[in-house]
Amino acid sequence: MEGYNHKDIEKKWQEAWQEAGLYAVDTESAKDKAYLLVEFPYPSGDLHVGHWFAFAVPDIYARYLRMNGKDVLYPIGFDAFGLPAENAAIKHGEDPKEWTFQNIERMHKQLRSMGNSFDWDREVVTADPGYYKWTQWIFTQLFAKDLAYKKEATVNWDPVDKTVLANEQVLPDGTGERSGALVEQKLMNQWFFKITDYADRLIDDLDDLDWPEEIKDAQRNWIGRSHGAEIPFVLSHNGKSWNTSVFTTRADTLMGVTFVTIAPERAKELIEDGWDLGEDVKEYALKSVSKPARDREANKEKTGVKTPLVATHPISKKEIPVYVADYVLGNYGTGVVMGVPAHDERDHAFATKYDLEIIPVVDTKKEEEIPYSGEGVLMNSGEFDTETTHNAREKLAKAAGGEMKTTYRLRDWSIGRQRYWGCPIPIVYDPEGNPHAIPKEHLPWTLPTDVDFTPTGVAPLAKSEELKERTEKIFGEGWTPEIETLDTFMDSSWYFYRYLDPKNENALADKDILKQWMPIDRYSGGSEHTTLHVLYSRFINKALFDMEVVPAEEPFRVRMNRGLILGPDGNKMSKSKGNVINPDDLVEKYGADTIKSYLAFIGPYNETGFYPWDPQSIAGIRRFLDRVYTLSSKLGGEVTDEVNLELQKTIEKVSRDLPEAKFHTSLASLMGLINILEKEESVADEVYKTLLLLLAPFAPHVSQELWEKIGGEGFIDHAKWPEADSKVLEAATVMLAVQIGGKSRGAIEVAQDISEDDALELVKNNDKLSAYIGDSEIKKVIFVPGRIINILIT
RNA sequence: GGGGAUGUGGCGGAAUUGGUAGACGCGCUAGUCUUAGGAACUAGUAGGGCAACCUGUGGGAGUUCAAGUCUCCCCAUCCCCACCA
Numbered sequence: 001m002e003g004y005n006h007k008d009i010e011k012k013w014q015e016a017w018q019e020a021g022l023y024a025v026d027t028e029s030a031k032d033k034a035y036l037l038v039e040f041p042y043p044s045g046d047l048h049v050g051h052w053f054a055f056a057v058p059d060i061y062a063r064y065l066r067m068n069g070k071d072v073l074y075p076i077g078f079d080a081f082g083l084p085a086e087n088a089a090i091k092h093g094e095d096p097k098e099w100t101f102q103n104i105e106r107m108h109k110q111l112r113s114m115g116n117s118f119d120w121d122r123e124v125v126t127a128d129p130g131y132y133k134w135t136q137w138i139f140t141q142l143f144a145k146d147l148a149y150k151k152e153a154t155v156n157w158d159p160v161d162k163t164v165l166a167n168e169q170v171l172p173d174g175t176g177e178r179s180g181a182l183v184e185q186k187l188m189n190q191w192f193f194k195i196t197d198y199a200d201r202l203i204d205d206l207d208d209l210d211w212p213e214e215i216k217d218a219q220r221n222w223i224g225r226s227h228g229a230e231i232p233f234v235l236s237h238n239g240k241s242w243n244t245s246v247f248t249t250r251a252d253t254l255m256g257v258t259f260v261t262i263a264p265e266r267a268k269e270l271i272e273d274g275w276d277l278g279e280d281v282k283e284y285a286l287k288s289v290s291k292p293a294r295d296r297e298a299n300k301e302k303t304g305v306k307t308p309l310v311a312t313h314p315i316s317k318k319e320i321p322v323y324v325a326d327y328v329l330g331n332y333g334t335g336v337v338m339g340v341p342a343h344d345e346r347d348h349a350f351a352t353k354y355d356l357e358i359i360p361v362v363d364t365k366k367e368e369e370i371p372y373s374g375e376g377v378l379m380n381s382g383e384f385d386t387e388t389t390h391n392a393r394e395k396l397a398k399a400a401g402g403e404m405k406t407t408y409r410l411r412d413w414s415i416g417r418q419r420y421w422g423c424p425i426p427i428v429y430d431p432e433g434n435p436h437a438i439p440k441e442h443l444p445w446t447l448p449t450d451v452d453f454t455p456t457g458v459a460p461l462a463k464s465e466e467l468k469e470r471t472e473k474i475f476g477e478g479w480t481p482e483i484e485t486l487d488t489f490m491d492s493s494w495y496f497y498r499y500l501d502p503k504n505e506n507a508l509a510d511k512d513i514l515k516q517w518m519p520i521d522r523y524s525g526g527s528e529h530t531t532l533h534v535l536y537s538r539f540i541n542k543a544l545f546d547m548e549v550v551p552a553e554e555p556f557r558v559r560m561n562r563g564l565i566l567g568p569d570g571n572k573m574s575k576s577k578g579n580v581i582n583p584d585d586l587v588e589k590y591g592a593d594t595i596k597s598y599l600a601f602i603g604p605y606n607e608t609g610f611y612p613w614d615p616q617s618i619a620g621i622r623r624f625l626d627r628v629y630t631l632s633s634k635l636g637g638e639v640t641d642e643v644n645l646e647l648q649k650t651i652e653k654v655s656r657d658l659p660e661a662k663f664h665t666s667l668a669s670l671m672g673l674i675n676i677l678e679k680e681e682s683v684a685d686e687v688y689k690t691l692l693l694l695l696a697p698f699a700p701h702v703s704q705e706l707w708e709k710i711g712g713e714g715f716i717d718h719a720k721w722p723e724a725d726s727k728v729l730e731a732a733t734v735m736l737a738v739q740i741g742g743k744s745r746g747a748i749e750v751a752q753d754i755s756e757d758d759a760l761e762l763v764k765n766n767d768k769l770s771a772y773i774g775d776s777e778i779k780k781v782i783f784v785p786g787r788i789i790n791i792l793i794t
Numbered sequence: 795g796g797g798g799a800u801g802u803g804g805c806g807g808a809a810u811u812g813g814u815a816g817a818c819g820c821g822c823u824a825g826u827c828u829u830a831g832g833a834a835c836u837a838g839u840a841g842g843g844c845a846a847c848c849u850g851u852g853g854g855a856g857u858u859c860a861a862g863u864c865u866c867c868c869c870a871u872c873c874c875c876a877c878c879a
Contacts, residue, residue, distance in 0.1 A: 172875080214798050218873085224875080224878065607800095608873075664818085
């Protein structure tokens with residue numbers, strides 16, 4: 001069969017769309033807005049198939065909404081700061097800025113070859129000073145609200161990239177998200193965002209969001225809210241005492257405490273404060289603290305060292321031993337844990353190993369073994385005996401002088417990076433070393449260029465003479481600049497506001513425009529960003545919402561994660577495996593319409609499946625488009641009732657499935673229609689036109705070309721989405737399934753509203769079906785109109 | 795260990811939400827046309843059986859006239875979190 005010439009057609013229409021400014025949106029005048037967002041790419045220099053999956057498929061929905069009369073904004077930009085640029089600079093002596101902007105140039109071409117309905121006038125590049133001026137401004141606002149602060153803390157240190165990482169950037173196996181290096185723990189003075197202030201709202205507000213449960217749960221889990229009690233404990237040695245406290249979710253087991261364990265971090269702090277805890281404790285604590293988190297967690301065997309400290313039980317006043325043990329985490333709760341070996345597995349293991357007393361305080365009725373961590377009735381707990389564990393929880397906490405408290409797994413977001421190619425933190429220090437936000441009139445606080453950025457662990461900006469001079473010139477002698485740059489996740493946590501008003505010089509975006517366009521109607525992206533970018537963006541949005549900078553409390557009305565395209569061999573695409581599919585070659589061979597349709601056809605878009613690239617399937621999709629094209633030579637004649645019914649069914653199906661991101665079933669029904677039309681002698685113009693309208697979101701170029709060919713008016717994108725004729729659909733006959741004695745025996749063609757009696761009569765008059773009834777008596781008939789008739793016989 | 799999801803032909807996946815399981819595509823088989831084709835087209839394609847039929851949605855129970863879909867118990871795979879007190 002003769003195929004169509006995708007190269008000419010796609011070039012022709014991409015130019016025409018561009019010239020007509022077809023996808024430019026006026027955010028000020030739009031009436032019925034739809035804001036669709038896809039995660040903007042890092043300018044790595046080469047577009048891969050994953051980008052197509054991420055950008056070309058949601059474009060189907062954008063085009064659908066546009067044909068339904070919406071003012072659709074579908075923007076694109078670049079997350080342009082980051083390490084690859086800097087590493088390329090170090091390796092090949094390139095300028096990171098040059099490297100980045102050259103890559104962006106290349107990617108522009110590739111992105112345009114997709115033929116998406118992007119509004120290119122709104123492109124945003126985070127490394128552009130016009131953009132990062134506002135990244136810096138947001139930082140200064142957070143600083144003013146004490147949501148950005150500096151503190152001495154143990155942070156994740158990536159020894160390869162030589163920079164600090166946020167907790168979210170350390171993978172479960174303890175390696176850096178980017179470098180893959182084993183992350184170390186290092187005590188440093190660092191900038192943080194106080195995301196923990198928003199922990200409750202970040203959890204609670206999830207309830208009202210129309211997001212998949214798995215995404216919400218992943219965030220809830222990450223934030224890790226835990227309700228319990230904080231109970232004071234006094235630890236003493238040599239006449240000195242330390243008033244601390246433990247966090248527990250089981251205050252009811254307080255009378256079963258037989259020892260206390262402290263985290264190595266706490267022991268180290270005590271030693272630094274001059275406590276003499278002995279050589280063994282010192283050695284153990286220091287060794288544990290410097291261990292990479294992974295090593296420490298890998299060792300499931302409980303270890304610990306007895307300290308000379310003595311803890312006083314807050315109720316019984318009994319003296320109990322204190323251990324330092326590395327299974328106690330320094331950054332969760334208080335880093336001090338009460339040991340209840342009878343009712344906690346870890347404490348039990350520890351107590352058994354070090355031969356410590358075990359006192360059961362929950363009556364297990366001898367049915368459960370110790371350790372027993374369930375609920376029950378208290379025993380061995382003095383006046384609290386016979387209380388239920390549930391009721392005793394708060395009472396015991398109060399009796400011990402403690403209070404109910406909630407803790408979180410979430411840590412504050414570490415945002416300083418000791419690297420060059422990033423947004424400079426807009427802070428200067430006065431001669432006394434106090435930090436001050438750089439006032440708005442000096443923003444953007446530009447990234448200096450007189451810097452050698454070979455990573456040494458010291459931030460490269462420290463070497464910039466220009467930055468030093470600039471600071472002193474503006475703020476006075478003795479003032480010094482902050483030398484760290486911002487985590488690039490900060491750049492990307494607000495870009496969606498900027499798309500709305502990208503050239504605004506007075507605000508990150510105009511308030512009225514924000515009010516009209518936020519929140520985003522649908523945001524699709526990768527599942528790997530659930531606890532990174534998406535969480536950070538929600539935090540920044542809430543902080544800005546509280547400052548009345550942005551209008552919506554949540555930025556993303558709908559979030560959906562997509563799947564992953566694998567290589568033809570079923571493995572993740574990677575250069576080393578040699579299984580990378582180059583989209584440019586595919587554009588050349590099949591055209592953009594085919595790639596987009598193939599990726600849409602592969603499965604449900606809003607589920608995170610893994611899809612191996614199938615070179616034969618894509619040929620099948622191209623065959624389908626060729627068939628649509630070829631069909632244009634058979635135009636003419638009248639619409640038959642049968643064809644019209646199939647057409648109306650297809651309109652109904654596509655209009656129902658497409659908005660739900662079920663692009664694959666939408667295409668399937670279009671293929672079904674084509675199969676029917678091909679069997680006809682001729683195809684009426686109106687039928688073909690409707691087919692093109694339905695196909696336009698999936699294959700915009702070839703649909704537009706055919707639209708023009710058959711005399712369609714103007715751009716197909718401006719044509720109205722067809723509406724199914726409900727009269728035709730209602731008048732259609734259906735196949736009524738016939739069951740006899742509960743077994744499927746066939747079907748009869750009937751009107752949708754046929755009565756039970758008429759249907760029964762038809763079955764009786766049908767030789768084949770009535771044979772199943774035979775001489776048997778009809779006991780009962782179950783009839784579901786338009787669906788099924790089930791005749792029960794004796 | 796905790797949380798979330800998913801199990802349907804050789805493969806990706808459908809199933810009007812409790813109503814004829816396997817739409818659509820790939821692959822496969824046969825044929826047509828071709829010097830040839832890994833091109834295109836036509837027909838077939840869950841398994842078993844010559845057939846009428848029978849069996850089939852990870853396994854096992856159950857509810858129902860009717861279960862891929864609902865309930866309970868297992869099994870497997872994937873993702874997230876995890877010595878979180």
